[in-house]
Amino acid sequence: xxxxxxxxxxxxxxxxxxxxxxxxxxxxxxxxxxxxxxxxxxxxxxxxxxxxxxxxxxxxxxxxxxxxxxxxxxxxxxxxxxxxxxxxxxxxxxxxxxxxxxxxxxxxxxxxxxxxxxxxxxxxxxxxxxxxxxxxxxxxxxxxxxxxxxxxxxxxxxxxxxxxxxxxxxxxxxxxxxxxxxxxxxxxxxxxxxxxxxxxxxxxxxxxxxxxxxxxxxxxxxxxxxxxxxxxxxxxxxxxxxxxxxxxxxxxxxxxxxxxxxxxxxxxxxxxxxxxxxxxxxxxxxxxxxxxxxxxxxxxxxxxxxxxxxxxxxxxxxxxxxxxxxxxxxxxxxxx
Amino acid sequence: xxxxxxxxxxxxxxxxxxxxxxxxxxxxxxxxxxxxxxxxxxxxxxxxxxxxxxxxxxxxxxxxxxxxxxxxxxxxxxxxxxxxxxxxxxxxxxxxxxxxxxxxxxxxxxxxxxxxxxxxxxxxxxxxxxxxxxxxxxxxxxxxxxxxxxxxxxxxxxxxxxxxxxxxxxxxxxxxxxxxxxxxxxxxxxxxxxxxxxxxxxxxxxxxxxxxxxxxxxxxxxxxxxxxxxxxxxxxxxxxxxxxxxxxxxxxxxxxxxxxxxxxxxxxxxxxxxxxxxxxxxxxxxxxxxxxxxxxxxxxxxxxxxxxxxxx
Numbered sequence: 001x002x003x004x005x006x007x008x009x010x011x012x013x014x015x016x017x018x019x020x021x022x023x024x025x026x027x028x029x030x031x032x033x034x035x036x037x038x039x040x041x042x043x044x045x046x047x048x049x050x051x052x053x054x055x056x057x058x059x060x061x062x063x064x065x066x067x068x069x070x071x072x073x074x075x076x077x078x079x080x081x082x083x084x085x086x087x088x089x090x091x092x093x094x095x096x097x098x099x100x101x102x103x104x105x106x107x108x109x110x111x112x113x114x115x116x117x118x119x120x121x122x123x124x125x126x127x128x129x130x131x132x133x134x135x136x137x138x139x140x141x142x143x144x145x146x147x148x149x150x151x152x153x154x155x156x157x158x159x160x161x162x163x164x165x166x167x168x169x170x171x172x173x174x175x176x177x178x179x180x181x182x183x184x185x186x187x188x189x190x191x192x193x194x195x196x197x198x199x200x201x202x203x204x205x206x207x208x209x210x211x212x213x214x215x216x217x218x219x220x221x222x223x224x225x226x227x228x229x230x231x232x233x234x235x236x237x238x239x240x241x242x243x244x245x246x247x248x249x250x251x252x253x254x255x256x257x258x259x260x261x262x263x264x265x266x267x268x269x270x271x272x273x274x275x276x277x278x279x280x281x282x283x284x285x286x287x288x289x290x291x292x293x294x295x296x297x298x299x300x301x302x303x304x305x306x307x308x309x310x311x312x313x314x315x316x317x318x319x320x321x322x323x324x325x326x327x328x329x330x331x332x333x334x335x336x
Numbered sequence: 337x338x339x340x341x342x343x344x345x346x347x348x349x350x351x352x353x354x355x356x357x358x359x360x361x362x363x364x365x366x367x368x369x370x371x372x373x374x375x376x377x378x379x380x381x382x383x384x385x386x387x388x389x390x391x392x393x394x395x396x397x398x399x400x401x402x403x404x405x406x407x408x409x410x411x412x413x414x415x416x417x418x419x420x421x422x423x424x425x426x427x428x429x430x431x432x433x434x435x436x437x438x439x440x441x442x443x444x445x446x447x448x449x450x451x452x453x454x455x456x457x458x459x460x461x462x463x464x465x466x467x468x469x470x471x472x473x474x475x476x477x478x479x480x481x482x483x484x485x486x487x488x489x490x491x492x493x494x495x496x497x498x499x500x501x502x503x504x505x506x507x508x509x510x511x512x513x514x515x516x517x518x519x520x521x522x523x524x525x526x527x528x529x530x531x532x533x534x535x536x537x538x539x540x541x542x543x544x545x546x547x548x549x550x551x552x553x554x555x556x557x558x559x560x561x562x563x564x565x566x567x568x569x570x571x572x573x574x575x576x577x578x579x580x581x582x583x584x585x586x587x588x589x590x591x592x593x594x595x596x597x598x599x600x601x602x603x604x605x606x607x608x609x610x611x612x613x614x615x616x617x618x619x620x621x622x623x624x625x626x627x628x629x630x631x632x633x634x635x636x637x638x639x640x641x642x643x644x645x646x647x648x
Contacts, residue, residue, distance in 0.1 A: 052543050072546040079547045085540040089562040102549025148548070 002063035002155040002188065003028040004049060009058035011044055018044040020212040021058070026156065026205075031182050031189045033199040033220075035235050036209035042192040043082070045209070046158045049190065051075050062155050073104055078149035079158040084141040086133040092144050093129040096120065099152050119147045122177060138165045146174070150181065156188045163198065175201060196236050200224070208232045230332040233260050239292060241326075242266075242302040249277060249322050253335055260326035260334075263305040268293070269319040270312065276321035281312050295320070367623070373616035381612040395429075396613025398422045400439050400604065400621070404431040439618060442600040447625060448511055449596055450580040453518035457575045458568055460519070461526025462534075466556060468527070469534040470542075480531070487524040492584045499588055509594050517589070518579040525578075526571050533567025534560065569636035573629065580626050597622050 004026040011018035019041040026032050034042045047053045049060060051072035059066050067075045078099070086095050096116045100107040107115075120126040123143040128136060133144060146162050162178075163171045179202050182189055193199055199206050200220045207217045208231070216228040220236075227233035233241045242263075246256040269276065282301070283294035286308070293306045297320055306312065327335040344352065373381050375392040404426055407415075415432065418424040426433050464483075468476060498517065499508075507513030537560055545555035561568075583598045590596065601618040604611060630637065 050543075050547055052546070071551070072543075073549045073551065077547060079544070081540055081544060083538075083540055085538070085544040087541060087544070087559055089559075098545070099548035103551075103554065104549040148544075 004063075004156050004188065004190070005061045006045070006049070007059045007061070009045075009048055009055045009060060011048060011053055011055050017041075017212040018053070019048065019209075019214075022212075022214045024207060024214055024217060026188060026190055028188055029186045030204045031179075031191065031202055032205045032207060033191045033193060033203035034207050034209055035193065035196070035199050037194075039211070040209040041212040042209055043160055044212075046079065046160055046190065046192060049075075049156070050077050050079050050158055073102070076104075076155045077158055078152045078154040078156075080146050080149045080160060080162040082160040082162075082164065084145040086136075086141055086144055086148075088132075088134045090133060091129070092120075092125065092131050092133055092136070095133050095144055096129075096147050096151055099148060105152070115151045119150045122150070122181070123147050123174075139167060139170055142166055143174070146178075153185070156190060159189065159191045161193055162191075163193075163195070178202060196238060199236070206236075208235050226336075227260075227326065227334060229334060230258060230260065230328050233326060233328075233334070237262050239263050239303040239305070242304075243328075244297075244300050244302065246327060248298060248300065249320075249325075251322075253327055255329050256327040256335055257330040258328040258332070259322065260328060261302065261304075261322055262326075263292075263303065265323050265325050266302075266304045267321040267323050268295075268304065268306060269321070270316065271319070272317045274319040276319040279318050279320045281314055281316045281318065283314060284310070284312055370616045370619050374613055374620045376613050376616075378611060378613055381616070382610070393425070393613075394421065395425050396611070396617035398425050398433075399611055399614035400617045401437055402426070402433045403435050403437050405434050406431050439597070439600065439604075439621075442595055442597045443621065445511065445590075445594055446580060446596040446598075446622070449514040449518065449594070450576055450625070452511070452515040453522060453579045454572055454576040456515060456519045457522040457526045458530075458572050461523055461530050461571065462561075462564070462568060464523075464527045465530035465534050466560065468531050470539070480528070483524045483527050486520075491521050495585065495588055498585075502589055509590050509592055511594050514586070514590065514594055514596070517585060518582060521582075522575040522578055526575060529571045529574070530564065530567055533564050533571075536567075537563050566636045569633040573633060573637060576629060577626060 006022050006024045009022045010020050022041075022045060024032075024045075034045060036042050044053065048055055049062075051067065051070060051074075055068070060068060062075060062077075087098065090098065093116060096119060097112050099105065100112045100115065116129070117126070120129055123146060125140060125143050125147065128140055128144075133141070136144065142162065142165050146159075149157055149159070163174055166174065175198060178189075181187060182202070191198070191202065203220050205217055206220050206223045208215045208223060210231050216223060216232045218226075223232060224236045227236075230243055234243070242261040243258050244261065246252040246259045249259060252259060267276070268279075272278065277297055279295040279297035279302075281293060282296050285292040285294070289308060291306050291308050291310050293304050293310070293312065295302050295304060295318065312318070329335055372388075372390075374396045375394070376387070376390055377393045377395050380387050380390045380393075381396075402422065407430065409430075412427060412430065412432070415427075418427055423433060467473065468480060473479065502508040502513055502517075505513075507516070541559045541563070542552075542555045545559045546552065550558065581598065582596075586596045587599045590599065597618070601615060601622065604614050604618055
């Protein structure tokens with residue numbers, strides 16, 4: 001295990017920007033999650049660290065040494081691909097053994113058998129070891145592809161949306177399992193995801209990417225509670241943060257253009273009387289453990305959460321009051 | 337068994353099956369005729385109406401593999417009794433075997449040149465196709481078109497320059513010369529076919545192998561080659577069939593040491609009259625290697641033909 005750092009890394013694909021001037025320190029033993037929409041440069045960042053892409057500028061260091069001139073094999077990284085990339089001509093067992101048999105590791109056969117059995121156990125694929133890797137369900141393929149990384153003890157594990165094609169239960173189990181592996185092995189992980197639950201539950205640090213730029217890095221709570229700008233604020237939180245004109249509610253600081261209200265930042269009082277702004281209910285979504293309330297306040301739509309057993313129905317009037325909202329200036333930056 | 341509405345009905349299957357069998361019978365009929373003629377005696381082979389039922393004889397094969405000389409009745413009587421079936425057949429025609437024919441060595445030449453050039457075409461073709469498929473090569477499209485264009489001209493159009501060039505270089509009538517010539521003709525086909533197959537293999541497998549600790553070349557032979565096996569097998573069959581059947585250059589460039597079977601078989605006709613069973617026997621033996629090779633690779637060939645259509 002080792003720390004990895006990116007220093008001003010830039011990569012262009014023709015005219016398109018892959019990543020631009022990314023500076024990121026991944027301390028030894030940390031679990032860093034990269035968040036961002038499709039095309040923000042998450043996968044490119046992983047591929048740059050893995051050595052599958054060559055940066056146009058900047059330096060990448062693993063364990064203090066610059067790895068720009070090194071091949072992927074020399075960098076000693078393990079990667080889980082989004083498309084699994086299992087070797088179709090090999091069995092599950094051979095797929096898992098493949099990295100251990102590489103000319104760099106040359107693991108003894110007994111050791112290979114032990115490690116493969118161990119990883120298969122953790123990922124619940126022991127009964128599939130002798131299957132052809134093409135004769136598996138999507139979820140099983142994804143687990144084998146995670147296993148192919150876990151059999152090794154690399155400088156860093158790079159994972160590209162490894163849980164995306166699993167069903168909800170398995171995803172939950174593997175989330176716990178990955179977190180446990182991280183804690184037990186003291187492994188360093190760089191993890192790419194769309195899923196904010198994964199980011200919030202597993203990450204020691206979250207990095208938010210916006211069209212190739214790393215906008216903010218911090219602990220999940222920092223990112224959630226003190227986002228640098230409206231973009232970062234809208235990456236985390238479900239339902240998403242409501243971004244409304246600042247003058248909708250009284251008390252905005254000078255220079256504020258936008259008020260950011262997370263669902264828990266709104267106090268609703270049923271009925272037309274009481275403090276706050278008038279709003280009316282346009283839709284009520286009962287999700288079981290929570291109820292989402294769609295409101296219209298003035299001409300602005302917003303979504304908030306309410307008591308799961310609420311009696312509110314469409315057309316009801318409520319009073320709305322912000323509580324500890326976030327304010328953003330006319331450039332979208334948060335006003336502290 | 338569940339059936340989907342897109343599955344053919346049983347009457348459609350019957351019609352399709354009948355058509356396929358009828359087509360197969362029509363195409364295989366000449367082959368069966370040649371195979372049967374190989375086991376006829378010379379009089380049976382030219383009898384009219386043609387004999388479908390006949391007493392099989394190995395005379396054609398004996399004549400194919402031996403050279404014989406005619407003796408007088410008295411000379412034949414003076415010889416000791418024939419010690420094998422071949423002698424016996426030949427003596428019934430008033431002849432004795434004086435030695436092996438050249439068919440064996442011509443056949444061996446065909447094997448060496450056919451398989452040698454197939455191997456070389458596939459070896460070079462795979463490497464070139466991989467490079468064209470994976471690396472950014474300047475003027476890739478132009479180079480690929482140039483390679484293809486070497487196939488557009490009928491090879492025999494350059495027969496005279498090649499004949500002169502080979503004579504100058506000392507490649508005339510050598511195994512190496514023929515292997516190089518057939519490789520040169522086949523390589524464009526090999527590169528184009530194999531590039532298509534390799535393009536179908538996602539790069540992610542190699543990337544995974546690179547990260548798993550392998551070099552680019554190791555990733556190529558451990559991950560790409562096994563997956564390209566289907567394409568390599570079908571390309572190899574096409575290359576072998578061309579090199580095996582090639583007649584014109586073989587007539588022109590070989591005579592003594594490196595002559596292949598195709599120019600040799602017609603010369604049998606000239607040895608001791610129209611010996612159709614021997615010619616048919618030669619054709620049958622000549623067919624065998626390609627047949628065996630194709631049957632060995634038929635699983636790959638079938639998958640190769642449907643490649644791309646049924647892939648996930």
